[in-house]
């Protein structure tokens with residue numbers, strides 16, 4: 001933090017990085033977007049131009065190992081999150097990672113513990129935690145208004161399903177149909193599970209992790 005600001009390296013210059021991550025960092029005067037990196041160099045260049053921030057890179061390993069960055073922000077496709085997050089934690093960086101971190105929950109917990117042991121902060125892209133309705137419900141729980149919640153029933157409702165002619169974007173239509181696809185569970189399922197654990201409590205998760 002030589003400048004007194006957090007210096008951020010953003011991995012991925014795709015749709016979500018541009019819609020949410022980069023604008024979010026830029027709105028916070030405590031942060032500097034120092035690098036935007038995408039394997040497709042032209043996307044990184046384009047994002048740097050679009051946001052007028054940072055320098056562009058196509059080499060995520062070089063970005064992660066830079067000594068002048070405090071935070072690595074991972075907004076790449078889901079299957080890449082885990083190796084990138086491991087590399088970032090091992091390089092001593094705080095990490096904001098899109099969900100899912102990994103496809104095995106033990107990997108996520110192990111990495112979270114590793115980050116904690118190194119004094120690093122980590123956070124997931126659980127956007128729905130910050131919607132006003134969800135925040136209000138949490139405040140009612142905290143105030144004791146609804147007593148102690150023991151059961152959480154969550155369902156996802158999405159405008160994609162209102163028109164049967166519109167294909168669900170969370171389904172990978174090119175995926176091998178012989179292999180179980182996580183689709184919805186990986187999409188909005190993740191924040192629903194997160195909200196349920198946040199509201200009802202996740203104390204039972206600890207003993208499962210070895």
Ligand SMILES: NC(=O)c1ccc[n+]([C@@H]2O[C@H](COP(=O)([O-])OP(=O)(O)OC[C@H]3O[C@@H](n4cnc5c(N)ncnc54)[C@H](O)[C@@H]3O)[C@@H](O)[C@H]2O)c1
Nearest residue numbers: 012014015016017037038039060075076077078098125127
């Ligand atoms: N939390 C939310 O509400 C929310 C919403 C939308 C998307 N997401 C998540 O965000 C992630 C990105 O989604 P998207 O729609 O932006 O995808 P996208 O395909 O538009 O963009 C991903 C970009 O990452 C780049 N990339 C791949 N590997 C890389 C690497 N090793 N280093 C640097 N760049 C790399 C790709 O070239 C691509 O441009 C996904 O995991 C998705 O699940 C989360």
